[in-house]
Structure formats: structure tokens, C-alpha cells
Amino acid sequence: MTNTTAAKAPLIEPIDLQAQFESFFESSTIWIHTNWLKILIAFAAGAVIVIALHAARRLGRRLCDREGTRFGWASVVGRAIVRTNNFFIVMLAVKLVVGYAGAPQEVSTTVNFLWTVASVFQAAIWAREIILGSIEHRTASEHYSGEALLSAMGLIRLLVTLVLFAVALVVVLDNLGVNVTGLVAGLGVGGIAIGLAAQGIFADLFAALAIIFDRPFRRGDNISYDSTSGSVEGIGLKSTRIRGIDGEERIISNKNLLNKEILNNSQRNHRRAKFVIGVTYFTPADVCARIPDMLKEIVEANDKIFIRAGFTGFGASSLDFEVQFDSTGPDYASFYTGRTAVGLAILQRLNEERIEIAFPTQVNLTAAPDGSSIMPYPATPTDRPADTAA
Template sequence: MTVNTTSPAATVEKSFNADQAQAQARLLFQDSARWIADNWLQVLVALGVGAAIVVVLLVVRRWGVRLCRNDRAGWGTVAGRAVARTSVFFMVMLAAKLVDGYASAPPMVTATIEFLFTVAAVFQAAIWAREVILGVVERRTASDHYHGEALASAMGLIRLLVTFALFSVALIVVLDNLGVNVTGLVAGLGVGGIAIGLAAQGIFADLFAALSIIFDKPFRRGDNVSYDQTNGSIAEIGLKSTRIRSITGEERIISNKNLLDKEITNNSRREHRRASFVIGVTYQTDPDVCARIPAMLREIVEAEQRVFVRCGFVGFGASSLDFELIFDSPGVDYAAFYDGRTAVGIAILRRFNAEGIEIAYPTQVNMTARADGSIVDPAPAAR
């Protein structure tokens, strides 16, 4: 035996709601028929104007499609994509809204047009905003100075997040215009968003770090970077982590958030590489010869096609008179810098040998004293 659990009150309420909806639909139809019969000329003119407005909007949408094809890398593409996503329903409701007052439509028809126009306008605005945001992201990553490999893996999630956020706001606005109390819905979405954010905060932190890499562009794939004790080239920038090929051959993987928290040196954006030598000459070197050493070293550096920075006397060492030489090698190529530094060092050695300047090395001299404390010459003059 089947038991009917529906209460009589609920049945009456449902029947009442259905009858009320049918009555409103019948009233709308009757008012519309009476209005068309009494104002047929104004209605025809309004329909003609509305059709012309729709045609103009269709032409504008077609122009947006053509703009996307012709301007593939500029801001015109972003605007064209938004215009091209304009819906026909929005065009029709916009035209109806513009010509509504001309034909003196009855209140029921006006209210219906107002409601449909609100729905169309709100969701169309969400579509436009989504296309503009995604277009800006794609344009930033498609520039000549960035490969956009992070976008390839992140674009699906970015599109999902942007679409969910914009259409949630659009839905709330529509419900609010219908007179629905959306306070509970907004609170529920807020609590749900906080819960999701706390549960996946690590993933979102790395995702936003990846977006920071996209927009701020501290490095790109192929750049040679250094952080902490790691030095290598960027192999891949992913949604959650970045892979770095170390100079010793192994692949190092670090999360995007942890990587951006460090001080990163991008060696690929150097204007030059700097080298320095500390050269010590013996204490027996003549002071006049020491005075000529900075100019001598400058000639050597410039002869090797390097950029002289500075050179001078820096101190009295334990076994030497110390001079410091600083010079730059133009460009970022480490191999060229390495070879240039070697060439400068060998050229210094040749020049010092030719000039008779002795490069010092650690030495010790033992002195013998007489009983009265006077020093015995360790190398007495030959007799």
C-alpha cells in the first residue's frame, strides 16, 4: 500500500502558485494583444528601429571578429575578443529596451522587458570582463620577451577561476534584482571560499607565484640564474614548480613560492662580467717601478679588448706589496669571460717578466743576532 506523505496545505500551495503563474501569463498575453491592436503603427516602427539596432550591433560584432584576425598581438585583439562574444539575446533585449518607451507598452510588457534586459546585461558584462581579463593575461605572456610556458599549463585553471568568480557575481546581481534575499547565499559562498582557500593554500600560493612570474618576469626559460648555493639555467616554469638545470648536470625542482622568496640573480641579463686580480710584488721592487704598475696593467687589459675599471696599491702584505686590478668583460657569455680572464693573466705574467718585476710568493728570512743584539748579515759581501 502506498502512503501519500504530501500534506493538503502543500498541495494547495503548489496549486495556487501554478494558477497564479498561469493567470499572470494570460494577463501578459491579453495586454500584449490589446496593445498591438491599439498601437500597431507604433509597434511596427519600434520593431523596425529595434531591428536596425540589432543589425548595427551585428556589424560591430563582425568588426570585432575581424579585428581579432588582423591584430593578433596588440590590444586590439583583447577588445576584439570581447566584442566578438556579444550575444544575440543581449542585442535583442538592448534594442527592446531602447524602443520600449516609444510604443507606450503596457506595464506588464515593460516589466518583462526590464527583467530580461537586466539578465542579459549582467551576464553579458560578465562575458566581456572574462574575455578582457584572459586577453590581458595572454597578451602579457605572448610578448617578445617571454615564452609563456607557464600560461600553457595554468590557462585552464585561470579561465575556470575567472569564469566562476564573474558568473557568481552576475548570478547574485540577477537574484538581487528579482527581490531574492541573497545575504545567505553571499555568506555561504564566502565561507565556502575560505574553506577551499585554507584547504588548498599551498597550491594557490604556488599558482599566484606562477602568475607573478608571468607578469613581473624576473626570469624566463633558458635564463641562467643563481640563488643560495644553486646556479643553473631555467628548464621549465610550471603551474606549481620551476625546474632548474644545474651547471653540474642535475635537475633541481623548487616550488614557485619558495623560489620567489629568495634573492635571485639573473646572470642572463648581465651587461658585463667583472674579474679582479690581486697581484703582489716583492718588497725589493723599486718604488718608481711600483708607481708604473697601475698604468702598465691598464695597457695590458685594454690590449686584450677588455674594459679597464681601476687599479691601485691596496696594502703591505706579509710577503708582498699588493696591487688590485679590476676589469670587465662585455656580454653575458661565461666562456668568453673565462678565456678573457686567462688571457689577461698570462699577458701580465709576460709583461712583468719582460720588465724584470718579480711577483712575490710567501717567504721567511731567519736573522742571526750577535751577543750584543746586532744582526748578522745572512748574505755577507763576497771577498
């Protein structure tokens, strides 16, 4: 019986890094010797691009440092430009050289890999700076209280950074041929779990961002919702603070506030007033016909915008007329004073014309069993029939 020793072949062949490096070096050397003119031209163009991008970064830094534009759109763009990193700039120039000069497969593959990493993560950095800069631009407006949201910028920055760089990582791995289905599924499940655990906080946070970008109201605006009215004092990360008309501070979550119908009284272009005037049924018809013109004259004499005036109906104890007029602008104090002046002027004019304003009246009639009317008071001598001559 003979013993034979069979060598087991390895399941995975080891990677010969030295051989690969030698192949890469050899192909690069041949490429440089055969395409040196194209490489020099591409290198010159790449140097120009590097210089231009560095100049753009200096311009962006000046935009950020310019006085009075810390939270302006110029500063937002400047911050994004400043965040352009050197690795991206170099890889952009190298990509141009390799693409123009026709590099061998080994060099092209390596450059494409590095360019993918540099460009994807640089795009994520630019997007992060623009998003955060836009939020700061809105919150720093003179109409917003901004402090609460700016204090929460750390949380917002963390969330935006995690989302953007997670997407960038997935894009890079997918471009490298890695199966990212499991990674995407894991990120999705994790995101759902976090969202369910903090859905109340995220709902109010996104509602605050919706208020900032959609601008249904601003700090200092007078708003009404449900049966509440007041002035907006602050828009925070989770809630909005409103100073009520009686001096109380009302606090409502941003999500609940946006779910309601909001009346922004500060954005009115006018305020409308309406008076209903009832005159007695004893007023002659020709006098009633002149009442709408009287009301129009009174409104225009008080510098208000006349809308309409006319007869509206037969009331229980009055002939009813209505006048509508507008006060320009949203100021309620001016509207209130103007409405008072018009009302008193109407009263004075009706008194001068001897037109009686009706008030609720009721007449009771007494009937006999046969249906005939009975005087509600004893008959006076003048009510008795004249005595007949004897």
C-alpha cells in the first residue's frame, strides 16, 4: 500500500499585489513616453482648472466675509464654494488629463474610482451647505425670531449630513459594482424605526421648516385660528408662541397650527365694515329712496372706500338699509377709529333729516268674541257718540 500526498488547492487565490503594481507602473511609463505631448497639454489645462477653482474659493471666502451678507444668498453660495476640497480639485484635473491623453486601462480604472469618490462626496458637501445656508437665510430674516431654530441647527446639520452622506456612500458603492440592495434595505428599516420613535419631534420640526419656507406668517404678524387671535412672538423648533389680545401667551405645536385655517390679519390689503340701519315704517318712500345716496356721501366724506348701500328688507319693526365700506391697510386701530367716525356721522345726518331710527316695538290688539276690535283703554268723552237731541 502506497501513501500519496495530494496537495489541496486553495479556495481563493491570493492577490499578487507586487505583480499588479509592476503592471500598473509599466503601463503608465509606456503611456507617458508615447503620449507625452497630449499629457503636457492636458496637464496645462488641468493646472488652469486648479488655479481657477482656487480663485473661486477665494471669491467665495470674500462673499462670506462681506459685511451685512452673513446670511444672504451670496453668503450661502460663497460657503458652498469654500467647501470645495483639494482632493476634488486635483481629481478633476487628473480626470481631464487621463480622458484627453487616452490612458491605459489600469490607470483609467484607478482614476475613475478616485474621481467617483471625490465627485460624489463633494456633491454631498455642496448640497449640505446650500440646504443649511438656505435654512439660516430664512431664520435670520428680520421677521423671524430665528434664535430657537438657530440653536437647533446642530440637530438639523446632523440629520442633513447623515442623510446626504448615506446617499453618497450608497452611490459610490453602487458605481464600484457592490450590491447595495441589503445596505439600502437596512438604511430604510433603520430610518423607519427612528422616524416612528421620534415622529412627534420630526413632525413639528418639518412643520417649523414649512413655516419658514412657505411663510404663511412671520414674527410680528397678527393671526387668527379657531377662536384665537394674537401676535406671533416666536417660531421655534417645536412650537409657535402667540401673544393673545388679552395679554396671555399661547403656545401651540407647529404641526397642529399648520393643520388649522390661519387668517393672517397683517397681510390684509383692506378691512371691511358694515352698518345695518333700520328706519321706522312711517318713513315716506321718497325719503327712503334718498337714504343710500346719503350713506354714500357720508362714507366718502370720511375718506373711506364706498362699496355699496341699499335697501335690504322689511324687518319686524323697521325698514332695513345696509352700507358697506373699506379702510385701506391692515391697521385695526385706524379701521376702528374710522368706523366710529362713519357711524356717528350717519346718526347725525339721520337726525338732521328727521329720519327716525326704529327700535323694536310691539302692538297688542284686543278682540271681542265676534272678532271686532276692542279699545285697549276706557273710552274718553271724545270717543263717545254725540248725544241725540231729545
